[in-house]
Amino acid sequence: APATSTGQAVTDDTVTVGILHSLTGTMAISETGAQEAEKLAIKQINESGGILGRQIKIIQEDGASDWPTFAEKSRKLLVNDKVAAVFGCWTSASRKAALPVFEKENGLLYYPTFYEGLEQSKNVIYTGQEATQQILDGLNWVAKEKGAKTFYLIGSDYIWPRTSMKIARKHIENVLGGKVVGEEYKPLGDTQFGSVINKIRLKKPDVIYAAVVGGSNVAWFKQLKAAGINSKKQTLLTISVTEDEVLGIGGENLEGFYSIMKYFQSQDNPNNVAFVKAFKEMWGDDSVIGDVTQAAYLGPWLWKAAVEKAGTFDVDAVVKASEEGDIELTTAPEGYVKLHPNHHLWSKARVGMWKKDGQAEVVYTSELIEPDPFPEGYQ
Amino acid sequence: MNMSTNTDFTLAIEDLTVSFDGFKAVDNLNFYLDRNELHVVIGPNGAGKTTVLDLICGKTKSTSGSIKFLNKELTNLSEHEIVLAGVGRKFQTPSIYENLSVMENLEISYPKGRGVFGSLMFKHDAVVRDKILEVATQIMLEKALHTEAGLLSHGQKQWLEIGMLLIQDPQLLMLDEPVAGMSVKEREQTAELLNKISEGRSVLVIEHDMEFVARIAHKVTVLHQGKILASGDMKDVQKDPKVIEVYLGH
Amino acid sequence: MGGYSYDELGAIFAMQGFAGISLFSVLLLMALGLAIIFGQMGVINMAHGEFMAAGAYTTYLISTLTETYIPAFMPYYFVFSIAAAFLVAGTLGYLAEFILIRHLYKRPLDTLLATWGLSLIMQQSYRSIFGAREVSPTLPEWLMGAYPATDMIDIPINGMFVLGLTIFTTLAVFYLMFKSSWGLRVRATTQNRVMAGAVGINTKKVDRYTFALGCGIAGMAGAAFTTIASTGPTTGTLYIVDTFMVVVFGGAASLFGTIASAFSIAQAQSILEFFISGSMAKVFTLLTLVIILMFKPEGLFASKVRR
Amino acid sequence: MSFVYEKLFGDKKGLIGFCILAALILVVFPVMLDSFRLNLVGKYLTYAFAAVSLVLLWGYGGTLSLGQGIFFGIGGYAMAMFLKLEASSPENTAIQSTPGIPDFMDWNQITELPLFWMPFHSFSFTLFAVLVVPTIFAYIIGAAMFKRRVGGVYFAIITQVVSVILTVLIVGQQGLTGGINGITDLRTLNGWDITSDSAKTLFYFINCFLLLAVIIASRFILTSKFGRILLAMRDKEDRVRFSGYDVANFKIFIFCFAAMISAIGGAMFTLQVGFMSPSFVGIVPSIEMVIFAAIGGRMSLIGAVYGTLLINFGKTAFSESFPELWLFLMGGLFIAVVMFFPNGLAGLWEDYGHHLTKRLDFIKNLFSKSKSAADAIELKGSKS
Amino acid sequence: MLEVSNLKVCYGQSEVIHGLDFVVPKNETLAIMGRNGMGKTTLFKSLIGVLPSSDGRILIDGIDVSKKESFQRVENGIAYVPQGRMIFPSLTVQENIETGMEVSKLKKIPDDIYALFPVLADMRKRKGGNLSGGQQQQLAIARALVTNPKVLLLDEPTEGIQPSIIKDIANVLNEIKKLRDITIIVSEQVLSFTMAIADRIIVIDKGSFIHEDLREDVDTDKIKAYLSV
């Protein structure tokens, strides 16, 4: 048998990993899909013989939507349980809280969420897209397809929307030659958009560009519709609505609006068809799969690839193997991804148009985009 | 009829008025109280007696008029400042700390350590202890020092509240219906107590029990609809037909 | 306001008015139930938001059942689901009172802790039953759109619906609490439970039904809010602070105060939000509220009773 | 001697309780727990500061604050600002567009350290700020509210509103505060690695000593006349006023003191956990702190510590064993305590501790039989 | 009529009422006198049911109410005027009186109530808590009278009331007793009032009855002596 690293929860026939997401609290809404996907991937890996001949065992912890709890549980998984890798976190805040623990204890975190970038830790593999991979192509697309010149930016008030908007504004003003006619942030969880909607009416932007998260999203779209703003009159592009959110919002309220993601459940390729089928088999016919869910699914597979390449579970070795830039997944539901030496994935950006049934029709797919967490000219 | 502003009275109330949503509970009242005087205010229910005490001790703010205590204007002082100036008041329904023992009730009323830091450093020494014991004996609660005040009977609560005032040694002592709910014997004891403590200070009492009033009053004032109806010594007042009409009954 | 025509400004002014009114009706509807439970009964019900969620989930459930079994009924089900939400949340409230609250009337602050525990349990129940994700009932078409009054003024139908429901509920609550003999019993009981018993009022029954009524109204609010927001296990926590604020700011025992308070908070928030960012609008609204409370220590409409 | 002893520990039962607590946190935990668990306990004990402050403010003072998180947070943030500046030396932040300022400022296009951050370069200023800033803030809130006689549930809601305001501000002004992420990635204190096990152990003991000191100081307040006035105020505030006390001043003092101890807890939290975030300023932690105090028995300083430990142990243990269902257990625990132990853990101790002191009394009586007359009217120690 | 046998009441461990037995027939007014803290209020509270009795039976017109809640006792015909008023402070005067009418099913406040307490008519719309002490006491009596009780309990009803109205109250109680089949129990300190209404006087001391007299036989000095032991 290949060498096992000392001090890790690895036996001759098992290896233990951690899953750390919010099962309770406000973030459980978003994080449920991610942990389901991770469990699916691990189950599939186990069924195909495991990693280095070992079956993967899972220890699950609840981050409870509380950042310090993420730090506490990370430490527990790494120090007490000595897990070989952790799949987890969703919000940037929870990642930031856990990060020092991973660095201190030299753990390995697979983080699935699209996020603001500006970070690159040795101990984290980012399986979601960083800001430039999500934003730029989407803006280019509306500028070109819809002839958009004026943009109204609206988001929830925290770091990811603000950073994303900052990049968007730079791109709109410096690259597209357009104009930002309004920029607005609402407190997290807010459900009243009446005044903002009035402001938007007054400014008559070509595009509403939105990064409203969580429960606010539902209020936002329902109230837009109730104010008579629909896709027939208004172009709207959002970076924060996936199939998960649509479940709450209701497809009828989103019909004709666009999201920019790297993955949509409706994507028609054999990888995805198989993935969707397996996911529904495991988690029920009603379940939906959003962008982050898919990115979370990639985590265990990327880890498997790196471990097998390194021939050991040792974190340093696995990280080193990951940093060589040649780990790729041809079986990724989103199509094809490759791990960049900067710990992020090469991926494509896609624009989906929402339909009444809650699925999106992919209307644009970009080329494979190189991840660039510290983009020049956008800071 | 404006009197000179500086008076020899312990308490001088002039042109005092208070109205509640237009209802004048006290109406242009003038009232004076001497040192060493035990003055009883009587009058029909709702005449404004309690309200006058509320005004003096700062619980209610007057609409107009002045209240001078030892030539000090009280109307713009806050409650605790009025107490510090030397006014003590017993409420119509006994107002004591039900969750504290009799001893603690008296200790809190002891006029030392009334500031934040003073109270932190306050020492419960022999002087304090003796004083508490003395007052407790006066109010016949010396055996109940460690009883929780909430467990006392109604009459005992009344006494305790009087004791809490005595320990403050105020210049002006105001008692709102001090013997309500007391038995005959206890009324007598209270009357004795009041006669004793009225020396060296002024006492203002509100009562409906005429026997009791007769026993203690140096002077009686009858209040009616916020105004003075009659004033003088007990015998005269009792015979006044207006007083009999509105208050005593035939 | 350079660059805009009078028409536009007029329209925005009108629309802004609707925004304020619709926020007002939302706040008031949230607060009505609590105005009874907290304002009248003095129970600090931290689970109030969860009772709203119960109403919302009931609506979701009925929507799903209707869609599956009697799709023809879809345009009408919503009205019935409001009644059902009232009954479900009311029944839950009835049980909560029976099991928990009735033991705590002598210790009102403990109700805060017990109902906090209750809210955790209710949230987890929703999660276990309906899943962690947000759900949304399919709403009848007629409720969702806007009524184009002029080509610039669109009146949100859901907003008007909530407003109508709020007015109806407020009137009903007002009648019940202040004009009916049942309301008299409630107010007597909550002021002095022992004495109310001694004048012949069945205080236990009054307590139980009052609490159930407050929860039922919360449930109705929850049902109504499915038209403007989503439903998830933690939906209730979004509402709870604002709800308490509205009730307290109004002067806890005054229904009229609750109305005035909801109105002023809503208008301040929506007008400010038009000029400054949402977060700062919230900060300023709240700050104003703190300062006003400083000068009106018992709320806008404190009941003036001699102490 | 007996005076000092009474002042600091209350009656005999108080002393025994205090010693048991000290032994538990200073000896038993460090011996029994590994460094990970010990650090966890250390984190819990920082919440205990806030719980103890609520015993004073709420249990005795009758003033419920649903915003103790404000002060816990301010203390924590003050410490975090210092540590963050240290972590943001130009060398450490060379890759930023503006090296030498905290990373989150750089992400938010801030190019210069804001003025109010400047003093936090100094450790002594930081210690000063931890103690004084929350106290002043509490003074402002307290003076504004108590002088105007805002009380009871109105005060509770106002503190809650203030904590919402502060949270919204911190989250909204992320360039200055780190936003919702908080201030993270704190590593050294004057060059000393605070993430090491030895540092954590040391902080644990410092934390324990501070907590015990805070309990003794609080005892001192409660056993003084001040403590009885607090009780009296809770009972009949008007009467206290008419006994010549400026009630507002007493409330302001206890509110400020409570704020200060909560802030110490916050600062110790930052040191032990290595970051600070707006989630501690918010409503949920503030309510949880009230729950810690209540579970412990709201009139018991020591009970508050046990309440904090019990709830947090429960949270950790339940959530580790039943990650999907642990909220049922927590909710059930709260309800059970309220329903069956209305006086919290301290209520249990009252009953059990009773037997213990009786036995001690018996032994003591063997040696001295005399009871002076003065004893007969000596004040009974307060109920903690 | 009211029959009480072996009534015992405790606060926690300590027994305050030690097995009282007494019967009050219809149309009789019984006065219970005693020094402060002798258990008068405690006795009344246990009769109306706001304090549980630890032993004994209470029969109203032959119906045992000792296990019933206080509202059920009121339905069975007891009415209670507590010591210390206990009116509902934020209800108006009118509403306060109406709370008593829930049981008697009266629709309108009877005129004779306002005739007895004219001030209550004037202050109909005012909050009960804003009344003066004596006005509140009158309100509490009015609230009890509108229940049309078979047994009326009055705990120091004249406390804080002006002399002329005390006289009126005495007349009314005597009137009511004549007009209706009613049993009245009153605890009083004021001997003159007691003498004006009571048919029988019982002295209570430390929770036990120590003396009983019909009015005709009352020796005021002897009673006074009992009251000042």
Ligand SMILES: Nc1ncnc2c1ncn2[C@@H]1O[C@H](COP(=O)(O)OP(=O)(O)OP(=O)(O)O)[C@@H](O)[C@H]1O
């Ligand atoms: N806050 C208030 N609002 C309205 N009316 C009030 C208020 N306070 C007092 N009053 C009214 O003022 C009048 C005077 O009341 P006050 O309590 O002074 O009477 P009193 O002379 O003490 O009577 P009693 O002998 O019955 O105690 C009463 O008619 C009362 O109803």
Ligand SMILES: Nc1ncnc2c1ncn2[C@@H]1O[C@H](COP(=O)(O)OP(=O)(O)OP(=O)(O)O)[C@@H](O)[C@H]1O
């Ligand atoms: N809640 C209580 N707990 C314990 N003991 C009590 C309680 N209430 C009253 N007592 C005690 O019971 C005894 C009887 O009290 P009660 O109030 O019945 O006296 P009373 O005869 O009505 O006196 P008063 O004439 O002063 O009103 C007193 O000794 C009192 O201390």
Ligand SMILES: NC(N)=O
């Ligand atoms: N990374 C995010 N979306 O918080």
Ligand SMILES: [Mg+2]
């Ligand atoms: Mg009076």
Ligand SMILES: [Mg+2]
């Ligand atoms: Mg009595």
